[in-house]
Amino acid sequence: MRFALLLFLLSIVTPCVYTQPYIPGQSYFGTNNYTEYVAGNMPVILSAPHGGLLSPAAIPDRNCSGCSTVNDFNTQELGRALAGALHERTGCWPHLVINRLHRRKLDANRDLPDAADGNPVAGQAWADFHNFLGYAKNDVSLQFGKGFYVDIHGHGHSIQRLELGYLLYSDELRLPDDTLNTPVFTGYSSIRNLSENNLQSLTHAELLRGSQSLGELLADRGYPATPSQSDPAPDAGEDYFSGGYNTARYSSYNGGSIDGVQIECNRTGIRDSLSQVERFADTLAVALLDYLGRHYFGGLAASFCGISDAAQSGVSWTCDVSPNPFCRSFQIRHSDSTADWTAGVYNFYGELVQFVPVSAGISVQITPPPGGPVFVVLRRNGEIMAVKTLLSACR
Ligand SMILES: [Zn+2]
Incomplete structure (x- = not known):
C-alpha cells in the first residue's frame, strides 16, 4: 500500500x-x-x-x-x-x-x-x-x-x-x-x-x-x-x-x-x-x-496531466503555492487581476477539503486538515491552470 x-x-x-x-x-x-x-x-x-x-x-x-x-x-x-x-x-x-x-x-x-x-x-x-x-x-x-x-x-x-x-x-x-x-x-x-x-x-x-x-x-x-x-x-x-x-x-x-x-x-x-x-x-x-x-x-x-493547454501557451501572470513541503499551512498567490481565480484543496483520496477564491496580489493562507499530502488545483475562470502536490512535513 x-x-x-x-x-x-x-x-x-x-x-x-x-x-x-x-x-x-x-x-x-x-x-x-x-x-x-x-x-x-x-x-x-x-x-x-x-x-x-x-x-x-x-x-x-x-x-x-x-x-x-x-x-x-x-x-x-x-x-x-x-x-x-x-x-x-x-x-x-x-x-x-x-x-x-x-x-x-x-x-x-x-x-x-x-x-x-x-x-x-x-x-x-x-x-x-x-x-x-x-x-x-x-x-x-x-x-x-x-x-x-x-x-x-x-x-x-x-x-x-x-x-x-x-x-x-x-x-x-x-x-x-x-x-x-x-x-x-x-x-x-x-x-x-x-x-x-x-x-x-x-x-x-x-x-x-x-x-x-x-x-x-x-x-x-x-x-x-x-x-x-x-x-x-x-x-x-x-x-x-x-x-x-x-x-x-x-x-x-x-x-x-x-x-x-x-x-x-x-x-x-x-x-x-x-x-x-x-x-x-x-x-x-x-x-x-x-x-x-x-x-x-x-x-x-x-487534472491528470497537471496543466491545461491554455496554461502552457504564453501568459503574463505568475502563480505560486509554497512552501513545499509545508508544516500546518501554506500560501497561494497569483498576479492575474484580469480573471477570477480559485483554489481547490484535495486530500490524498481526491476529496475536496477546502475551496477558496484567490484575489490577485493577495496571499491566501490555507490550513488543511492534518495528515498526508494535499493537492492544490488552481482554476482561472473555471479552467484548470495548475495542479500542485504539497507534501506535509514539520521540521
Ligand atoms: Zn467487435
Whole structure:
C-alpha cells in the first residue's frame, strides 16, 4: 500500500516532466503500420480491435472455423473521436491502440491462433497491438496506481442500446445484487479491483447497475445501456456481448488495479454517421470522467496531466503555492487581476477539503486538515491552470 501510495504521489508531483519514450497525443506505428498507438498521459486506455480498414493482399483472409470476419463499422473513428474529446475536456491524452487491419486479416480481440489464423505477418501485427496495450497498462499503473480500460466495439443486435461487458454473462446479470456481490462473481469481473476499492465503498452490483454505474451515467445522458439502473440486465433471449479476450487480458479480472469494460455500441444514433460518432464520443468522454471522479480520483479526475493547454501557451501572470513541503499551512498567490481565480484543496483520496477564491496580489493562507499530502488545483475562470502536490512535513 505504501509503495502504491508513493508511486501515485510521484506521478502527481511531477505530472509534466515524467519522461517516457512516447509523446502524449502523437501516433506511433507497429510493423507495416498495421498497428497504431496514440500515446497517453492520463489513466484511461482505449482500444479499437475491430475497426481496421486495411486489407493487404499479402495476408490471406482468415477462414478458421467459427471465426467472424465482420468489422465493427466506425469504431476506429469512435476511438479517435473519444481520445480527442477526452483531450478537449482535460488537456490530457488517453492511451489509444488501434488495429488498422480489417478483421478479415486480423482479429485483435482473440488469442493468437484465431486472431491471425497462422499467418506470421498478421501474427506480428497482433503482437504489436498487444505490446502497445501492455505498455499502456504498465505506464498507467506506474503513473497513477489505478485506471480504466475501454475496449470499443459495435454490435448488430436489434435492441439499440449500449452493451457494457464486464465478463458476466446475461444470465449472471439477472441474478440478485447480493449474489453478484459474492466473491464468486466479483472474482471474475472486469471491475474486480474497483469493487474492492472505490471512493464511496459501493458494492459490485451498484458499480454494475446502480445510479452511479457507467451504464446509468450514459443512460442519463441519452444513450441507453445495459447493465444500468434503468436496464439492469438483458432479458432472457436478448442478444448481449459480455466482454472478450481484451477485456479479460487488460482488466483487473487478470489482476492488478486497472479495471475495464467492453463497450459494444449500437448503430442507430451512434455509428451511422461521423457526426453521430463525434456527438457520442463527447458524451462518453464526459461520462467516463464523471465515473473516474466518482469512483477513482475524486476532484482530481479532470487534472491528470497537471496543466491545461491554455496554461502552457504564453501568459503574463505568475502563480505560486509554497512552501513545499509545508508544516500546518501554506500560501497561494497569483498576479492575474484580469480573471477570477480559485483554489481547490484535495486530500490524498481526491476529496475536496477546502475551496477558496484567490484575489490577485493577495496571499491566501490555507490550513488543511492534518495528515498526508494535499493537492492544490488552481482554476482561472473555471479552467484548470495548475495542479500542485504539497507534501506535509514539520521540521
Ligand atoms: Zn467487435
